[in-house]
Amino acid sequence: xxxxxxxxxxxxxxxxxxxxxxxxxxxxxxxxxxxxxxxxxxxxxxxxxxxxxxxxxxxxxxxxxxxxxxxxxxxxxxxxxxxxxxxxxxxxxxxxxxxxxxxxxxxxxxxxxxxxxxxxxxxxxxxxxxxxxxxxx
Amino acid sequence: xxxxxxxxxxxxxxxxxxxxxxxxxxxxxxxxxxxxxxxxxxxxxxxxxxxxxxxxxxxxxxxxxxxxxxxxxxxxxxxxxxxxxxxxxxxxxxxxxxxxxxxxxxxxxxxxxxxxxxxxxxxxxxxxxxxxxxxxxxxxxxxxxxxxxxxxxxxxxxxx
Numbered sequence: 590x591x592x593x594x595x596x597x598x599x600x601x602x603x604x605x606x607x608x609x610x611x612x613x614x615x616x617x618x619x620x621x622x623x624x625x626x627x628x629x630x631x632x633x634x635x636x637x638x639x640x641x642x643x644x645x646x647x648x649x650x651x652x653x654x655x656x657x658x659x660x661x662x663x664x665x666x667x668x669x670x671x672x673x674x675x676x677x678x679x680x681x682x683x684x685x686x687x688x689x690x691x692x693x694x695x696x697x698x699x700x701x702x703x704x705x706x707x708x709x710x711x712x713x714x715x716x717x718x719x720x721x722x723x724x725x726x
Numbered sequence: 727x728x729x730x731x732x733x734x735x736x737x738x739x740x741x742x743x744x745x746x747x748x749x750x751x752x753x754x755x756x757x758x759x760x761x762x763x764x765x766x767x768x769x770x771x772x773x774x775x776x777x778x779x780x781x782x783x784x785x786x787x788x789x790x791x792x793x794x795x796x797x798x799x800x801x802x803x804x805x806x807x808x809x810x811x812x813x814x815x816x817x818x819x820x821x822x823x824x825x826x827x828x829x830x831x832x833x834x835x836x837x838x839x840x841x842x843x844x845x846x847x848x849x850x851x852x853x854x855x856x857x858x859x860x861x862x863x864x865x866x867x868x869x870x871x872x873x874x875x876x877x878x879x880x881x882x883x884x885x886x
Contacts, residue, residue: 596807634779634788640810664866683762683791
């Protein structure tokens with residue numbers, strides 16, 4: 590994947606973590622293509638720019654077999670410590686990562702092909718991500 | 727002093743004052759956090775890249791996840807990670823701020839005001855104005871950081 594879509598990939602990772610399943614690169618690319626075509630992600634400058642984080646989560650969960658899952662993304666800086674995950678934001682790098690409920694890093698999108706790409710440091714802000722799964726069909 | 731000269735002087739002062747009050751800022755382009763931008767300039771940021779892009783007819787540098795403002799587009803828009811809104815209008819609000827009247831891309835009735843505050847060094851920061859409840863919810867979905875500590879600077883415009 591090109592650099593940049595860290596928020597997109599972090600949201601996909603939240604769905605993977607919740608369901609305990611992994612999506613292939615091809616599946617992730619297909620989700621990106623579909624959401625880009627529908628205008629839910631992407632700008633002229635960045636293919637994976639996320640416009641609607643909940644839509645990305647729902648698309649990933651649908652691909653993972655949970656089309657009726659409910660998702661909620663909380664407000665910036667108002668993490669409760671009780672959600673399933675958090676989206677970590679590191680302002681100095683304008684970078685997004687997936688964190689656990691307390692904000693500790695859980696998934697680093699830049700690590701996909703080279704651990705040296707990992708961004709370390711404290712999160713500037715956290716956002717809660719809550720996913721409620723309903724049984725697979 | 728001759729009365730005529732005094733009138734001319736007063737007229738000039740009024741003109742200059744109005745000119746200052748009516749300074750039109752150019753917000754078109756890509757904006758990013760000052761901290762991010764400075765780190766990128768220094769080459770300190772792994773994984774962060776920048777592309778050249780035409781915004782409002784001019785070539786700009788766009789660092790990943792920048793906020794984009796384009797008032798030449800139809801409709802005008804403001805986009806940030808996690809949200810994109812149509813700009814209905816930008817109105818001066820005092821001498822150093824502007825009310826950016828936004829509406830949802832989904833509904834014309836869902837509107838909100840973002841207050842864009844200008845600093846002397848041309849950087850900006852945002853505060854929240856009046857927002858419909860549905861707009862507030864949509865706004866909260868975005869990853870725009872708001873407040874005096876969150877300073878945004880415009881990424882470079884590339885000379886053509």
